[in-house]
Amino acid sequence: MIRIKEKFFILKDSLARKMDKSIFVVMLLGFLLVLYQISFPKEEIIKDWINDALRQIPRILMSIYLFKWFITVFLSEKKGIFHKEHNLEFILFILLLLFNFFKKESQLLSSDYFLYLLITSLFFLRFMEFSSQIKTSLMNPAVLFAISFLVLIFWGTAMLLMPHATYGKFKFVDAAFMATSAVCVTGLSTVDLATKFTDLGAEILFVLFQIGGLGLMTFTNFFAVLFRGGMSLRNQLMLSNIVELDEPGSLFSVLKRILFYAFFVELAGAVCIYLAIGGENNAKTWFFSIFHSVAAFCGAGFSIIHDGLHNANYRFNYPLLWIISLLVIFGGMGFPVVNDLYNAIKHFAKGIVRYVFFRERFQYQARLLTVHSALVLCATAVLLVLGTLAFYFLEGNHTLAEHKSWGGKFTLSFFGSVVPRSAGFNAVNMGAITQGTILIYLLLMWIGGAPNSTAGGIKVTTFSLALLNVVSLAKGRERVEIFNREITRSSIQRSYVVIFLSFLIMGIGVFLVSIFDPHVSLQRVAFECFSAYGTVGLSLNLTPQLSDNSKWVIIVLMYLGRVGLFTILFGLFSKDRSVNYKYPKESVQVL
Structure with a gap:
């Protein structure tokens, strides 16, 4: 009986690994099809065929996730349906189920754009999950940190070389230059962003300097903790070394503060920029505001307008310049300083609340x-x-x-x-x-x-x-x-x-x-x-x-x-x- 049980557990682990590989292959195939669909010119019949293939990918993934969740739950020694190690499979299964169920009743869910966004998001989520599980002994924190930027630069270069990302031909050295400038949040540009890049190219740059500003390791380990319920001790020590944290056990709370602080400041900055420029309530104006807010906070310095902020329509907009300046300062303070300020403010706030409502002496x-x-x-x-x-x-x-x-x-x-x-x-x-x-x-x-x-x-x-x-x-x-x-x-x-x-x-x-x-x-x-x-x-x-x-x-x-x-x-x-x-x-x- 014990041997039969052991065989079941071995079979479960083998099937789970095969399911992981199948999921990654399906997501990679879908991501490549999305890139080919949105970036390269083709005949209408091929576009329709690719769209039909892409519509099947959420159904295939839903089936694989359901099967993997089933075998990990019912062939596991742990009793109970929900466990941290397979929360990701269950959550993604539910999301894909809802998408397949409601997509016919919603114009947004049935659109091709939402389908492309869904497949791309799932692929990056899976990619970040895998990258957080690197256990090679050669990958010490410093080397892993350097390699993560190289990987992002290579990916950005490939994305910017897509035909629909730019107007006209784009040299490889210029694509590599712009990708490096975005990932390293520099802002130097060999071309005019306003005239050379399409909306897709501007969005690629936006993603590159957002991830490059906060760091790829921050995102990968955050999602690893969020969906896996934890990360390996090795990865905890790696990231705590990179962010110079003395207590690896509190790493996830620090990651949450970093991402919350960054996204909150960027969102607040985007709203302030939108109000400062007094534009119309449309997608173009909001993208302008979000793009410049994130570029300022991440220290990228990119601008999608001709001549940048020296443009005659913006260099006399003093409220806009103050907003950009404050965003740059908030981004350049460093997250350890932000964490200290957060703890100091929390200490004072608790002391004031206790004094006002409970008359406790301020400590x-x-x-x-x-x-x-x-x-x-x-x-x-x-x-x-x-x-x-x-x-x-x-x-x-x-x-x-x-x-x-x-x-x-x-x-x-x-x-x-x-x-x-x-x-x-x-x-x-x-x-x-x-x-x-x-x-x-x-x-x-x-x-x-x-x-x-x-x-x-x-x-x-x-x-x-x-x-x-x-x-x-x-x-x-x-x-x-x-x-x-x-x-x-x-x-x-x-x-x-x-x-x-x-x-x-x-x-x-x-x-x-x-x-x-x-x-x-x-x-x-x-x-x-x-x-x-x-x-x-x-x-x-x-x-x-x-x-x-x-x-x-x-x-x-x-x-x-x-x-x-x-x-x-x-x-x-x-x-x-x-x-x-x-x-x-x-x-x-x-x-």
């Missing part, structure tokens, strides 16, 4: 913000103030001369201090800014935003720690202290490594672009490379003029700027084991 907490969060907030505030003042005095009589009011000049100055550190929106003529502003922009693009955010650069914490160390050494101190805390030596060492590698990479980039495009001035080349490595997206009107070889250099700079060369090196090199000996110390003259 003060010694430290609500970590040193990291406090440093990010202070450094961001200082950079915003100094950047605004510098831009106002340097550009007041030049690119800001057309803005007559003091409020208009201040708005553009604040906007000009925000976007160089994250998003490449431009509301002034970049080809006419002064030499001083270019130098300020180079510094701000190099510094960037906060760690674990949508911003690039070496990060404000890196720059702040290096500066604090200089001050400490000048005062003769051996320790770096701030906010009544001592900064660890490893943090100081990493800051200098990041700074050194940034100059090394950007220097090599400037050198190569200068060779491939010798006719371009060194100033414009340096600005382009700083912008690419800082994933900013600003340009002195140079990007479309670059040669193909220079474009590949910029592609590599954008990728390394988003992923980080130190992250890649940390993942590739084997770690030295701790040793039980020390060599005698000896100083080396450096001054």
